[in-house]
Amino acid sequence: MRVLHLADLHLGWQPEFLNERKEERGRERDNFLCRAVDFALDRRNGINAVIIAGDLFETHKPSRPIVEMVIEQLHRLENNNIFLVTVPGNHDEITYPDSVYRLEAHRWPGHLATSPMPQEIARLELDGKTSSFYGMAYTAGLTKTSPPLGVFPKSDVHRHIGVFHGSLDWDTGDRSLPISSEAVAQSGYDCLALGHIHRFSQRSYGNTVTCYAGAAEAKTFQDPGTGMYTILSFGDGVNVERTAADCRLCQTRELDLNLCDAVEDVVRLIEQWADSQLMLRIVLKGQVSYRVDPAALKEAHAHLFYHLQVDSESVFLDFESLEGLAGEPTIRGYFTKRLLTQLEAASDETERDIIRKALIRGIAALRGGGE
Ligand SMILES: [Mn+2]
The missing domain is CATH 3.30.160 (Double Stranded RNA Binding Domain)
Known part of the structure; x- marks a missing residue:
């Protein structure tokens, strides 16, 4: 079983900082879902299932064209027998009465998590093995976040895969879902496919592999995207594979x-x-x-x-200010004074040039700022 693990697409986000390229780049970012679906449908990739671990949308109330585009793309998965699980995140929180997931639940392709606490969402039969997928939709006022999420339901099947949008042991007090790694180690799950942290990471707690797929497409230089697809491959154990996702660097x-x-x-x-x-x-x-x-x-x-x-x-640093430095009762002052003396005594321009560079780099080094 090979699962394409997506998270944090933030569709509908506008890159304001790009000015005249804002709309073009916004469309390109939003088109990532279409590329990901193409990837999942490409038989060479052998994908059986797609997981969306939250923050599919930038907001809980995305524009009509974005919603229609997403439902159309996810239908392509369903129509081609790709198993699909979608979990809401904190950007596209289900809490609000006008949340996209409340309004579109009746026609959402695949399986949508709507329960405020962890539940089995769906099962997938493949090669004589049954895999159970668990997840939840963080709902303000209903989801208990203190202590961190630590009780994981478990059905009587072969494989157990949790899909959550939250933070492993990272209780920042924001509206995210803290998850106890100690409890994960005891969960008996094969894998926890996570969203919320935009960087890729993979760790093991007990026998459970936890994986943040990260955000593939960049938002800003502070949130530059992974540029990679993450594939969870289930055989005897869980293998996490990554492959280039054709995103703008x-x-x-x-x-x-x-x-x-x-x-x-x-x-x-x-x-x-x-x-x-x-x-x-x-x-x-x-x-x-x-x-x-x-x-x-x-x-x-x-x-x-x-x-x-x-x-x-x-x-x-100009050379006039060096005279000031040379008067300092410090190692830097002594160094500067010594190099300035050598500079005055230098016989030709080549030597003077070398001493000037040594002076600048030496001062940088003494500030802890250079080699
Ligand atoms: Mn996110």
């Missing part, structure tokens, strides 16, 4: 100015990274004696990327 890269002698070198590095498909955030680091303007770099190079953001955590 969203990356943050550090650019160490200490490795650049001038702005021209910085420009050359950015040009080497040029990729019209990439959403890239560059963080300038280091301590240098030339001025770098992140806004100007962004302006000049934005056309080389799908989206470019340049932030600076670097420190500008």
Whole structure:
């Protein structure tokens, strides 16, 4: 049995920060569900079941076109005999009377969790084995969250798979569902397919494999997506596989100015990274004696990327301010004074250049900011 484990799609979310590309990218993100369904239907992937572990939608009340698109895509799974389990999350919380899951429950494809506490949702018979799927829909006022969720129902079948949108032992007091890992270890479940944390992770508690599939598609640079499908493969045990999901890459890269002698070198590095498909955030680091303007770099190079953001955590240090440093009764002051003396005594420009670089890097190192 091979299960495509999806979570945290946040369909309908708009990337405001992309300005004129906002709508285009929003549509592309929302189209992820269609690509995931194509993946599940591709016989080469051998998928028997799809799990959606919460936050399918960005809100509990998504727009009509998004709802219709989702139901149409999920119908494709149902029509092709792919077993489907959907669990609501905290973004698309079932609590509200106008929640999409309350209004559409009567025509939701596959199996939808609506119970406020864990229950068996459905069973799947495959190759002479019966697998039971358990889940719940967090409902404010009805779901008990203190102590953390720790009682897991269990039917008399071969396999047990929990589908939850919550946090393992991470009681932040927000409207999420805390889950006791101690209880998971005692649950006798084969696997807990989780949503809520947007990064991928996999751990074992007792004989139970817990897996956060993570959000495949990026939202922002802080929430950059995994770009991967997660497949839970059940044989003798549980195997977690991952494969590339054809999502737009969203990356943050550090650019160490200490490795650049001038702005021209910085420009050359950015040009080497040029990729019209990439959403890239560059963080300038280091301590240098030339001025770098992140806004100007962004302006000049934005056309080389799908989206470019340049932030600076670097420190500008001009040679005038070194005289001040040289007077400090510190190791840094002593170092600066010594290098400035060498600089004055240097016989040619090559030597002076080396001493200047040593000075800048040395000061960075003494601040704990360099190599
Ligand atoms: Mn989420």
